[in-house]
Amino acid sequence: MINGLIKALLVSTLLLVSCRVNGQSITFNKSKSIEQQQRLLVDSIITDHFNIRLTKSFTQTDKLKLKEVISFLDAVILSDEFKKKVINTDFRDSRRYYMRNYKGEKIQIQKKVSSNQIFEQIVNGDDALGKVRADCILDIYLELKSLDIRGGAKKGMISTNLENFRQESLTQIAGNLMHEYMHVLGYVHKVSRRKVRDRLDKKDVPDGVGQIIYNWKE
Numbered sequence: 001m002i003n004g005l006i007k008a009l010l011v012s013t014l015l016l017v018s019c020r021v022n023g024q025s026i027t028f029n030k031s032k033s034i035e036q037q038q039r040l041l042v043d044s045i046i047t048d049h050f051n052i053r054l055t056k057s058f059t060q061t062d063k064l065k066l067k068e069v070i071s072f073l074d075a076v077i078l079s080d081e082f083k084k085k086v087i088n089t090d091f092r093d094s095r096r097y098y099m100r101n102y103k104g105e106k107i108q109i110q111k112k113v114s115s116n117q118i119f120e121q122i123v124n125g126d127d128a129l130g131k132v133r134a135d136c137i138l139d140i141y142l143e144l145k146s147l148d149i150r151g152g153a154k155k156g157m158i159s160t161n162l163e164n165f166r167q168e169s170l171t172q173i174a175g176n177l178m179h180e181y182m183h184v185l186g187y188v189h190k191v192s193r194r195k196v197r198d199r200l201d202k203k204d205v206p207d208g209v210g211q212i213i214y215n216w217k218e
Ligand SMILES: [Zn+2]
Pocket: 179, 180, 183, 189, 206
């Protein structure tokens, strides 16, 4: 009886920690370069669910702001509310195309997925930028840059508009980051013009997930 109880406890603990590896507070470390971009990543922010590598484009103030953004996202993505919102969204073009691993190699996926699977991919950190896929860590390579657009993701590297980053609220930045992360996972815009997409009822995966966070009530 007692043995059974201990076993049950162990199993439930194992299930509980499966997506809570890492468990560290936010720290900055020296980090190596991302091979496909040959950009030097000088810092990283590590939380329960995120490993964010940064180029030297971040000032100390920027890093502190980003830390708040990531703490917020860390709490949100495992919440019931986030899960409900993602799985209840009817995404337009929920096809996953391909993504890049940390060496810059293309990983073909080409698969239509359900909203449930999209949620799973997010919480499992199903990018190819860590050493292991689906390691429950969302790996993000990030730089701040002067851009004409809000941001973009190329070969696994996310660029964020520097002016926007410094002016925007936490939820706006977090929403944009999750939008770009969905590109990292292999989702694209079939309609390239933002203004046209904004008028469409159904959102594609990057816009849809981004907006869930963007409109989050803190
Ligand atoms: Zn986009």
